[in-house]
Amino acid sequence: MIRFDRVVKRYGDHVVLRELDFTVAPGEFVTLIGPSGSGKTTILRLLMTLERIDGGKISVDGECLTHMTRGGREVPADEKHQRAVRKRIGMVFQQFNLFPNMRVLQNLTEAPIRTLGLSKEEAESRARELLEMVGLSDKADAHPTQLSGGQQQRVAIARALAMRPDVLLLDEVTSALDPELVAGVLALLKEIASTTDITILCVTHEMEFARNVSDRVLMFDQGQIVEDAPPAKLFSEPEHSRTQEFLRAVLERA
Numbered sequence: 043m044i045r046f047d048r049v050v051k052r053y054g055d056h057v058v059l060r061e062l063d064f065t066v067a068p069g070e071f072v073t074l075i076g077p078s079g080s081g082k083t084t085i086l087r088l089l090m091t092l093e094r095i096d097g098g099k100i101s102v103d104g105e106c107l108t109h110m111t112r113g114g115r116e117v118p119a120d121e122k123h124q125r126a127v128r129k130r131i132g133m134v135f136q137q138f139n140l141f142p143n144m145r146v147l148q149n150l151t152e153a154p155i156r157t158l159g160l161s162k163e164e165a166e167s168r169a170r171e172l173l174e175m176v177g178l179s180d181k182a183d184a185h186p187t188q189l190s191g192g193q194q195q196r197v198a199i200a201r202a203l204a205m206r207p208d209v210l211l212l213d214e215v216t217s218a219l220d221p222e223l224v225a226g227v228l229a230l231l232k233e234i235a236s237t238t239d240i241t242i243l244c245v246t247h248e249m250e251f252a253r254n255v256s257d258r259v260l261m262f263d264q265g266q267i268v269e270d271a272p273p274a275k276l277f278s279e280p281e282h283s284r285t286q287e288f289l290r291a292v293l294e295r296a
């Protein structure tokens with residue numbers, strides 16, 4: 043479960059998010075769509091604590107990510123508190139971000155050993171299961187540079203799952219892939235969405251994917267949600283003029 047409660051984010055005078063409220067229920071798959079610069083990636087970066095908020099609160103599974111209690115008072119969360127809550131969250135990036143000098147298996151075991159305290163055997167056994175799930179059992183000993191972009195992205199997805207996250211963030215995960223590799227990665231994400239109870243928040247420009255997989259789609263414009271609806275409704279009968287314009291522009295580009 044993710045909860046944004048009147049969240050404000052500014053860069054200088056530029057207000058990127060204005061008192062933004064939304065929740066993602068446990069196990070729900072929610073997709074964020076909207077024009078470039080509307081604040082979608084900022085939302086994911088706030089959840090990863092890569093940025094600090096300027097107002098409001100964010101919580102994950104009932105634990106406040108942005109604040110903590112000290113001496114009976116609520117104060118901004120420190121690094122340690124943020125790290126503890128952030129442990130529940132995994133993220134897959136556009137550019138894979140694998141460790142280039144580690145083999146595939148080690149990419150999947152490093153963080154579980156270091157931050158979850160798993161033994162090497164436990165971490166490797168889990169990593170091999172995940173590699174099988176993403177169809178890359180035979181690549182455990184390869185280096186990331188020996189893999190295609192699609193394979194690297196599947197490793198990155200497996201690496202995020204190796205941390206057993208409650209929440210998974212997907213940031214335009216197919217944008218850097220050659221077109222012929224996109225379908226395989228999207229099929230994998232669809233499988234994860236239907237076979238696990240992970241809460242997923244996804245930013246994508248793949249409208250067909252958003253329509254097929256999401257439970258809900260949030261249309262963003264200028265840091266605010268202008269429409270929040272199930273995909274069948276939002277894509278077929280968008281109510282807001284900004285959603286209608288955005289979808290028309292996307293269709294024209296396709």
Ligand SMILES: Nc1ncnc2c1ncn2[C@@H]1O[C@H](COP(=O)(O)OP(=O)(O)OP(=O)(O)O)[C@@H](O)[C@H]1O
Nearest residue numbers: 053056058076077078079080081082083084085245
């Ligand atoms: N580090 C930064 N410093 C200043 N402005 C920033 C910074 N990061 C983002 N912004 C601005 O915040 C706004 C929202 O950016 P964000 O990346 O969240 O948009 P987005 O909806 O994800 O766009 P896209 O679809 O192009 O990825 C943009 O106007 C952007 O220029």
